[in-house]
Amino acid sequence: MRLLSIALRRRTFRSLRRHRNYRLFFAGQVVSVAGTWMQNIALAWLVIELSASPLAVGALAFCRFVPFLVFGLAAGVVVDRLDTRRLLIVTQGAAMFVSVALAVVTLAGWATLPVVYALAALGGLVLVFDAPGRQTLTFQMVGQSELQNAVALNSGLFNASRVVGPALAGFLIAAVGTGLCFVVNAISFLAVLVALYVIREEELFPVEKRPDTRIVAGISEGLAWAVRTPLARIVLGMVTVVSVVGFNFHVLVPLLASETLDVGAGTFGVLSAAFGLGALAGALATATLREASPRVFVGGRSGSAWRCSGSRSRTRSTSRSSCCSCSACASRSSRRAPTRSSSSRHRRTSAAA
Numbered sequence: 001m002r003l004l005s006i007a008l009r010r011r012t013f014r015s016l017r018r019h020r021n022y023r024l025f026f027a028g029q030v031v032s033v034a035g036t037w038m039q040n041i042a043l044a045w046l047v048i049e050l051s052a053s054p055l056a057v058g059a060l061a062f063c064r065f066v067p068f069l070v071f072g073l074a075a076g077v078v079v080d081r082l083d084t085r086r087l088l089i090v091t092q093g094a095a096m097f098v099s100v101a102l103a104v105v106t107l108a109g110w111a112t113l114p115v116v117y118a119l120a121a122l123g124g125l126v127l128v129f130d131a132p133g134r135q136t137l138t139f140q141m142v143g144q145s146e147l148q149n150a151v152a153l154n155s156g157l158f159n160a161s162r163v164v165g166p167a168l169a170g171f172l173i174a175a176v177g178t179g180l181c182f183v184v185n186a187i188s189f190l191a192v193l194v195a196l197y198v199i200r201e202e203e204l205f206p207v208e209k210r211p212d213t214r215i216v217a218g219i220s221e222g223l224a225w226a227v228r229t230p231l232a233r234i235v236l237g238m239v240t241v242v243s244v245v246g247f248n249f250h251v252l253v254p255l256l257a258s259e260t261l262d263v264g265a266g267t268f269g270v271l272s273a274a275f276g277l278g279a280l281a282g283a284l285a286t287a288t289l290r291e292a293s294p295r296v297f298v299g300g301r302s303g304s305a306w307r308c309s310g311s312r313s314r315t316r317s318t319s320r321s322s323c324c325s326c327s328a329c330a331s332r333s334s335r336r337a338p339t340r341s342s343s344s345r346h347r348r349t350s351a352a353a
Contacts, residue, residue: 003074010168011332012149012153012228013153014146014149014276015142015146015149015150015153016084016153016319018142018146019141019142019146019198019203020200020202020203021141021199021204022141022142022150023139024137024195024198024199025141025192025195025196025199026153027191028191028192028193028194028195028196029154029157029192029195029197030161030191031188031191031192032092032188032189032191032192033157033158033165034161034164034165034168034188034190035099035165035184035185035186035187036161036165036188037103037161037162037164037165037166037169037183038165038166038168038172038181038184038185039099039169039181039182039185040165040166040169040170041165041166041169041170041173041181041268042169042178042182043058043102043120043175043178043253044060045173045178045254046111046116046178047060047113047116047254047256050111050112050116050162051113054259055131056113057254059113059117060116060117060120060302063094063117063118063120063121063124064120064121064123065124065126066121066122066124066126067124067125068127068256071125071128071129072128073219073222073223074215074219075128075131075132076132076218076222077213077218077219078129078215078217078224079129079132079133079136080208080209080210080213080218081209081211081213082211082259083209084133084137084140084202085196085199085201086132087133087195087257088130088133088134088137088194089193090198091126091127091129091130091133092130092189092192092193092196093189093193093274094126094128095123095126095130095189096186096189096190096193097294098119098122098123098126099118099182099183099185099186099189100182100186102116102119102179102182103179103182103183105119105184106178106179107179109184112144112148120180131250133150134154136152136207138151138154139200139205139207140204140205140206140207141205142205143205143280144301166268168184169181170268172184173268176314197307253268254268260301347348
């Protein structure tokens, strides 16, 4: 059993052990991604403080992700034409600027919904180009043979940060307010910027760049490849469905905390952190696999569907009792005035159920 444990640990973290550049970048991301999750939590709570409106929280999610819809396809072509490390230095610096701007307007008392939405959209635009750049740089740091392991470790880092970042954000918001979370996130970008500067370019695996590719031609080529590749069609189709119907927790969790449960920022942070625990375990398990396969992917999606089905069953039974912590109750209570007492909201929700 001990030998198996040692073997799994060696297999799980093999790309970190073998590649210096990836170790440096991973260490910088440990700090930076946790700060990013702190900002995500603070941003949602700031909108609730400014408006107490479910529509306003939904508009925040729209502003953050609409750049992906508009520029997502073009961003991949642009990344293929540029030096990846230098691109990430620019995008990380721009994201740092957005965090500084959020900190200034919040601490100075200048925060309004239009200002917050504009900065959220700007941050989303930066992320459109940052995300494919990080994926490309990951390949350059570890190569084809270690790519699956590195991608799984990146996912584990992302989800571990979903546990740590929201919990810290909830504590800071409850203690001193949302502004300090933006300050901490701005400082956290220094870690990944330093890592990018000290990466040894001569140790990067070569990637073919196509600086003469036109954006429209590149998009057409990518779409044609996805259409004629069966596995790509399956993956993209399943990701589309999950993204449309399963990623609404960005809107529901803040409302669940503020309206249905009538709790503060501390509990909101804990609720958000809970989402990352299971995903972290799954990412580490994936890192131990020797290669990816459609069977593993379909199994993961089936488990997600079973979880959602079980969650709906539990929320239906819970709505008949006195808990009222389901998404339907959150939707009903969000339509009520936020000044009503918790007990009054609880009685009306139970009666509606």
